Amino acid sequence: MTIYDHVLTEGGFVDQNDLRYPFEERGLQFGDGIYEVIRVYNGTSYLIQEHVERLYRSAAAVKINVPFSKEDMYHKMEELLHKNGIDGDAKIYLQITRGSAPRDHVFPLNTNANLYAYVKDLPRPEAFLREGVSAVTQEDVRWDWCYIKSLNLLPNVLAKQAAKEQNCYEAILHKQGEVTECSSSNIYLVKDGSVYTHPAKKNILHGCVRMRVEAFCSEEGVSFIEQAFQVEDIWNADEVFLSSSTSEVMPVIQVDGKQVGNGVPGTVTRTLQKKYEEDAKLSADASLFSSEVAAE
Ligand code: PDD
DSSP states (O other), X not given: OOBOSEEEETTEEEEGGGOOOOSOBHHHHHOOEEEEEEEEETTEESSHHHHHHHHHHHHHHTTOOOSSOHHHHHHHHHHHHHHTTOOSSEEEEEEEESOBOSXXXXXXXXXXXXXXXXXXXXXXXXXXXXXXXXXXXXXXXXXXXXXXXXXXXXXXXXXXXXXXXXXXXEEEEEETTEEEEESSSEEEEEETTEEEEOOSOTXXXXXXXHXXXXXXXXXXXXXXXXXXXXXXXXXXXXXXXXXXXXXEEEEEEEETTEEOTTSSOOXXXXXXXXXXXXXXXXXXXXXXXXXXHHHO
């Protein structure tokens, strides 16, 4: 998958081959930084405002100075897509660390943040979106401040690897049986036509797509109930789905080897998937579900 040449840094645009960091870089040594993954469809970013807002919230929470104003950041993201001539489906990866300085846990003095943002091709996960995915459950061993999109992703990496080793797409995380979110997505359960998900407290990431899912539910008259559910509730659920900028609204049809609901993507999930496509302004040609609508 192509990574495009023009990379945005705190000092302006550089060629990806010219990007060099010293050994003593706080993102590398401490995971002392924050990031965002922004979806791009047909060369246009989706939910950019929500991502930029969250980036600044994460930065404030860990006392990192973002090198650009918010307004500037939007323009730079547009410029990044434009300079690289992006017209297809892609993602922007944007990270900011506390900077390069001799290794010391204490914040360095007079050190500027390091920023880089690049664009990489990313097709939609079409087969998974149509057919649904499997997941495993894993104990959530992360810290209490998961609302910060921090670079410290080791527990998430380990959970996702456990899923992969069982041929699954995602790991559903729980604290003593109470489901929080997934290793890189938010999770929802559908029961009797209502959508349940963990409240947007400090111990989960407040997903940009999650915010849209809440709005889609309200537009469709579906109750969106911010109430944590238990792993065992999954076995009585009608549907389960997850959401993220890369996974969109993704049906989950099997968990820990057991079928969820009827074992196929459910009607509430399908409705939200179609809402997502409309919201992201995916044309009818690009829709994975319009033929189903026509067939109904
Ligand atoms: N992950 N929860 C976690 C732990 C995540 O890492 C993500 C995003 C989400 C969904 O957030 P959003 O809807 O804003 O994408 C929830 C990104 C895609 C990643 O790390 O690759």
